[in-house]
Amino acid sequence: MSKITIRELAKELGIAVSTVSKALRDSHEISTETKAKVLEVATRLNYIPNLYASSLRRQKSRTIAVVIPEVADSFFSIAINGIEEVAREKGYHVLIYLSHESLERETEILNEFKSGRVDGLMISVTSETCTGNHITAAMNSGLPVVFFDRICEDIQAARVITDDFESGYIATRHLLEKGSLHPVFLSISSTLSINQRREAGFIKALQEAGIPEEKKSIIPCTGSDEQIAAQILQLLEPANRPDGLIASVEKLVPPVYMACQQLGCRIPDDVRVVGFTNLPAAPILQPALTTITQPAFEMGKTAAALLFKGIEKTSFDLSKETKVIPSRLMQRASSGA
Amino acid sequence: MSKITIRELAKELGIAVSTVSKALRDSHEISTETKAKVLEVATRLNYIPNLYASSLRRQKSRTIAVVIPEVADSFFSIAINGIEEVAREKGYHVLIYLSHESLERETEILNEFKSGRVDGLMISVTSETCTGNHITAAMNSGLPVVFFDRICEDIQAARVITDDFESGYIATRHLLEKGSLHPVFLSISSTLSINQRREAGFIKALQEAGIPEEKKSIIPCTGSDEQIAAQILQLLEPANRPDGLIASVEKLVPPVYMACQQLGCRIPDDVRVVGFTNLPAAPILQPALTTITQPAFEMGKTAAALLFKGIEKTSFDLSKETKVIPSRLMQRASSGA
Numbered sequence: 001m002s003k004i005t006i007r008e009l010a011k012e013l014g015i016a017v018s019t020v021s022k023a024l025r026d027s028h029e030i031s032t033e034t035k036a037k038v039l040e041v042a043t044r045l046n047y048i049p050n051l052y053a054s055s056l057r058r059q060k061s062r063t064i065a066v067v068i069p070e071v072a073d074s075f076f077s078i079a080i081n082g083i084e085e086v087a088r089e090k091g092y093h094v095l096i097y098l099s100h101e102s103l104e105r106e107t108e109i110l111n112e113f114k115s116g117r118v119d120g121l122m123i124s125v126t127s128e129t130c131t132g133n134h135i136t137a138a139m140n141s142g143l144p145v146v147f148f149d150r151i152c153e154d155i156q157a158a159r160v161i162t163d164d165f166e167s168g169y170i171a172t173r174h175l176l177e178k179g180s181l182h183p184v185f186l187s188i189s190s191t192l193s194i195n196q197r198r199e200a201g202f203i204k205a206l207q208e209a210g211i212p213e214e215k216k217s218i219i220p221c222t223g224s225d226e227q228i229a230a231q232i233l234q235l236l237e238p239a240n241r242p243d244g245l246i247a248s249v250e251k252l253v254p255p256v257y258m259a260c261q262q263l264g265c266r267i268p269d270d271v272r273v274v275g276f277t278n279l280p281a282a283p284i285l286q287p288a289l290t291t292i293t294q295p296a297f298e299m300g301k302t303a304a305a306l307l308f309k310g311i312e313k314t315s316f317d318l319s320k321e322t323k324v325i326p327s328r329l330m331q332r333a334s335s336g337a
Numbered sequence: 338m339s340k341i342t343i344r345e346l347a348k349e350l351g352i353a354v355s356t357v358s359k360a361l362r363d364s365h366e367i368s369t370e371t372k373a374k375v376l377e378v379a380t381r382l383n384y385i386p387n388l389y390a391s392s393l394r395r396q397k398s399r400t401i402a403v404v405i406p407e408v409a410d411s412f413f414s415i416a417i418n419g420i421e422e423v424a425r426e427k428g429y430h431v432l433i434y435l436s437h438e439s440l441e442r443e444t445e446i447l448n449e450f451k452s453g454r455v456d457g458l459m460i461s462v463t464s465e466t467c468t469g470n471h472i473t474a475a476m477n478s479g480l481p482v483v484f485f486d487r488i489c490e491d492i493q494a495a496r497v498i499t500d501d502f503e504s505g506y507i508a509t510r511h512l513l514e515k516g517s518l519h520p521v522f523l524s525i526s527s528t529l530s531i532n533q534r535r536e537a538g539f540i541k542a543l544q545e546a547g548i549p550e551e552k553k554s555i556i557p558c559t560g561s562d563e564q565i566a567a568q569i570l571q572l573l574e575p576a577n578r579p580d581g582l583i584a585s586v587e588k589l590v591p592p593v594y595m596a597c598q599q600l601g602c603r604i605p606d607d608v609r610v611v612g613f614t615n616l617p618a619a620p621i622l623q624p625a626l627t628t629i630t631q632p633a634f635e636m637g638k639t640a641a642a643l644l645f646k647g648i649e650k651t652s653f654d655l656s657k658e659t660k661v662i663p664s665r666l667m668q669r670a671s672s673g674a
Contacts, residue, residue, distance in 0.1 A: 028451050028478045063432075072414040072617075080408050084435050093449075095400075096433040098421050112430075114365050141365050257621035280409075281616060284594035286623030 419637025
């Protein structure tokens, strides 16, 4: 028996080929009655849709996923705008997933991609993500992956990062030059790639300045927002107050300023402050905040462009790509600049 | 000829029913060879997949769309967290689309939903959106829609809003009580629902205070970020400087503070300031900002819960639902509090 075509179906039904095609795709343009009629005839004539053949190829969903720890952070919200700009030019949808700094949640999210729901993935990992088995599994299923900002060091995959080591070094040198004798580094994770590199830059600058080992303080700030605020408040008590500090992520900035207000600790006279942040409000804080400002929009755009190259060109080895876009030190009053 | 079942297919192929089922769904768990074999036998035996029948019902994508003007705004980034919390409990994906305050872009986005890509839509419209034909069209295609925050007044649809009229009134009363004699209202749109209501509250408070008509100043701030900054700088020149102002959206806050810094205009002595914003940095601005703080997380959660009710219960008339969650005045130094 020869295979029946969509043309023969249309002829049998006495309607246009395009109508049959739309009915089979469950288009909103076709009435329920027509769909039922098409179904009845298709079933009777044993019509086999093309879907069968095409589903053996990887279906293009024209959707890319962006997995980030949180959206209430200027870096990520600006990076999304960069990603979105490129995706829109390409006619792609952007699915945004929030891992809320939870490895468990990140793993759940990535498991969902195995079904071919998205054509590509851009990820900035959680502060808990030390091994990347869940990411490797997604890559092994054929999904193009680009890391941006927060990467897994042990996975060979495309990366769009900024110069975190240099930024940590420059921020620390700046505090030392402005008169800080024993600056500290506030960290939200000891495993996070960006934190490790920023910390390494901090340590290098202290070593060069001949600061003794016991003064090279990395202060872990973890837990809920309230817990972090309490830790910072304790750190800034007058007894052992540091004379300089680096807030290594944006969310550490408000609790530092709040603690100083509460304790009557003057910025920059008592403690010089530098923050890693893209906060538009940085220049209007009390006092204006010296920042390491990341190329967030540029990183989002670059990562998306790389991902689309990986999606479109099967001959292109995406996993070998690394792009480094430098950050900038913006000197303001909080560091005594 | 009787219809062949998936069991008979499996028997013919000598493999498990679940394997055939997965192969037909193009699962990643099944090899390309097995898929090809299943296809060949399914075609030969004229197997008609259930897909045919089920596609006549509206397919569930288990995805909801959130269309917002921008993500770099604390209200929206916090609201997304609320939406995400509910969606995750329900096992749904959240697609986030940015309209960038462009009606054209918003219309393009909504047109894509006609294909059944998403099961429901939550939207906060652009500042250009005065008619909602594109939204009505999406609703008419059977898509459940919930407006949140920024609504289209002329569309009968579910709404989750805050008490913008009262907030505009309370903010203005507060400025008057703190000594402002001729406060102004900075607006980004004359058509936007939330702006109209905040403005109406502003006007009412001025009327009650007996402020003459010509002093009831609504100042439009439109265009690019640079254009808005220039307009605000001009407004705050000493000659006709207002002694109080309301920044009706978050993005107007930094240019107001910057202009004051540049002009040597003291907040609150020269100009008292209230901002509509959920900025975590509000208490650490120079000076700390008095805000109307919206229930962003709560609004996101409520809107998502309502949308799922609309998606799950066909008997539920979603379009009649309106939830109003009140905002709060947070008094700080910028208004002289």
